[in-house]
Amino acid sequence: MAAILATLTPDCVVIESFGPIYCGHDWVARWVSTWLAEDGHVIDWTVRDLRSSPESETAEWTFHYTWRGEEKSFEGATIATLRDGKLSNLREYATTAALYNWRGEWNAFPMTVS
Template sequence: MNTAEKESAIKAYFNMWVQRDFSALETIFAPDIFYSECYGPEYCGLHEIHQWIDTMLQKQTVLEWAIKQFLHENNLVVVEWFFKEQQNNIVHGFDGVSIVEFHTDGKIHSIKEFESKAEHITPYH
């Protein structure tokens, strides 16, 4: 799988959240996927991923998941992004990074997310 195909798969996954359509998830994620969210929860396998998605669709609307850049290293892709969501009429956004692992089957086998506040300051300027 080349870098453009990996980037396309990641973009498609992020877009699923914005479009609220996960019908093609199995074409991107391996059945035994491991997913670690940036605030602690972890999911193992597509069954748990679907349970998590169903729960989140009930309470969250993803307004934006914008990719800033990709970094490639063999089967790993690091993607820097900005995420914006609404829950209970409150809009919240944050910056983040995901480490995405692809296997030779062309599917994502692991995602590990990390979060950073979107509001940055420069205290010594």
């Protein structure tokens, strides 16, 4: 837990792709503790493209995990603002459907993220 909080400013804002917003160290700590208590495990988190400047970071990644007994993965991206070398505002975006090469017709678009 301490390692995660060390990367964030005390007044950080973390926005997950499916809606929750965690404001500050206390709420981030509660989120992580709850996720771990509900059998959350990161299997793999591969970052494919990380771009950094003194003020911001962006990344594309694939997140593979188990939670509540279900194994899942999704592709996503993060846009983050840095302050004093730490994340102060982080927003996550997730791909909502399997990627495919378009060949003149669209695949059905699911309305929920799995």
